Amino acid sequence: MRHRKGGTVLGRDSAHRKAMFRNMVTSLLEHERIETTDAKAKEVRRIADRMITLGKRGDLHARRQALRVIRSKAVAAKLFDELAERFRDRPGGYTRVIKVGNRVGDAAPVSLVELVERADS
Numbered sequence: 001m002r003h004r005k006g007g008t009v010l011g012r013d014s015a016h017r018k019a020m021f022r023n024m025v026t027s028l029l030e031h032e033r034i035e036t037t038d039a040k041a042k043e044v045r046r047i048a049d050r051m052i053t054l055g056k057r058g059d060l061h062a063r064r065q066a067l068r069v070i071r072s073k074a075v076a077a078k079l080f081d082e083l084a085e086r087f088r089d090r091p092g093g094y095t096r097v098i099k100v101g102n103r104v105g106d107a108a109p110v111s112l113v114e115l116v117e118r119a120d121s
Contacts, residue, residue, distance in 0.1 A: 007043060007046075008039055008042075008043060010039060010040065010043075020040075021043060021044060021047055021069075022069050022070070022071055023071060024036065024040065024044045025044060025047050025048050025051060025069060025070065026069075026070050026071040026072055026075050028044060028048050028095070028113055028114075028115070029048065029051065029070065029075050029078065029079055029083065030072070030074075030075045030078070032114060032115045032118050032119065033112060033113070033114040033115070033118070034112075034113050034114075035100070035110060035111070035112050035113075036110070036111065036113065037103075037108050037109060037110060037111065038097075038099065038108075038109040038110070038111045041097045041111040041112075041113045042097060044113055045095045045097055045113060047069065048094065048095050048113070049092065049093070049094050049095055051066050051069060051070065051079060052079070052083055052084070052087055052094045053092075054066045054079075055079040055080045055083055055084035055087075056084045056087060056088065058080060058084060063076065063080060066079060066080070082119075083115075086117050086119075087117065090116070090117070093116065094115060094116055094117075095113055095114065095115055095116065096113075096114055096115075096116055097111050097112070097113055098111060098112040098114070099111050099112075100112050
């Protein structure tokens with residue numbers, strides 16, 4: 001039984017999975033939109049929402065916790081300055097997953113993960 005075992009394995013060992021999600025969250029916060037498979041999108045959404053919540057907290061401990069996940073100090077600065085202010089009044093649900101179809105090579109279901117309140121919209 002896999003009771004209380006959160007998250008999907010995605011056919012990777014834990015180090016690869018952790019590194020992949022760190023890179024994807026960093027890219028999502030930097031570009032505010034990424035395209036990936038459905039399963040990865042649903043997992044990245046969880047981590048990205050957690051990072052934005054840390055950004056809204058804004059204290060030193062939250063900054064250090066976010067830097068454990070985010071790969072770039074510039075993206076972390078954007079999170080704590082720009083994104084925290086943008087989502088200040090929103091109580092949660094900072095990202096959305098939009099299904100866009102299947103990938104050409106292997107017909108994997110592909111989704112778009114984006115921030116709900118984007119800068120260019």
